[in-house]
Amino acid sequence: MAAEEAGPGYSAASYYTSLGLFVLALPGLWSLIKRSAKSKIVRKTYVVPGPSQESGKAPKQIAGEISSFFTRNNFTIVDSGEVVRFEGLMVPSRGQAAFIIFCTFLSLASAALVLTITVPVVGDKWYWLTAFSPLAGAYYWTNASRKEEIQVKLVVADDESSTDVLVQGDDEQIEQLRRELGFMEKGMVYVKGILQ
Incomplete structure (x- = not known):
């Protein structure tokens, strides 16, 4: 009987603490949404066996494959000097937009x-916040189109044993280039994954 009179067995302070943590986490969600529409610029150096190696490639062949x-x-190609510059238009990805909407939906849910417990006067109507999650996808879709620039430079070693491929630009494009052409990052050792 005494337990029933005391009310539910929770501490209001713990729920307000949880609410505070969610309020602090929401800027992280906003950051995720904003960063999804921007490119991450990286600079990588790859090593390719040079012309003097048995399995090596001539610089012109490497340049042709990259081009x-x-x-x-x-x-x-907008500039074909010592550093070759490529320009292209990046378009939004449906998969990326769906992922952003899904993450936003989970965060708002x-x-x-927490709000249904913290502010019970509103009740389950707090879940209507999830209706705003498609706006995150709309923000990504309207801001993700952008012009990208990739810079590539080939440096052949003096003994022609290797060619360094210096690439600067969007992280996703450079990673796709690495995978497709089988480049090995300088100073790294490739270890095959379990699922490969």
């Missing part, structure tokens, strides 16, 4: 869960 890769991905 072919970027041409297939709707990039054009979690916040609504």
Whole structure:
């Protein structure tokens, strides 16, 4: 009987603490949404066996493969000096938009869960916050189109045993280039994954 009179067995302080943590986490969600529409610029150096190696490639062959890769991905050469510059238009990805909407939905649902306990006057209506999650996808979709620039420079070793491929640009494009052409990052050792 005494337990029933005391009310529910929770501490209001713990729920307000949880609410505070969710309020602090929401800027992280906003950061995720904003960063999804921007490119991450990286600089990588890859090593390719040079012309003097048995399995090596001539610099012109490497340059041709790189040029072919970027041409297939709707990039054009804007400068073909010592450093070759490619420009292309990045378009939004439906998968990325769906992922952003899903993450936003989960975050808002979690916040609504805490709010239903913290501010019970509103009740389950807090879950209507999840209706705003498609706005995150709309923000990504309208801001993700952008012009990208990739810079590539080939440096052949004096003994022609290797060629360094210096690449600067969007992280996703450079990673796709590495995978497709089988480049090895300088100073790194490739270890095959379990699922490969």
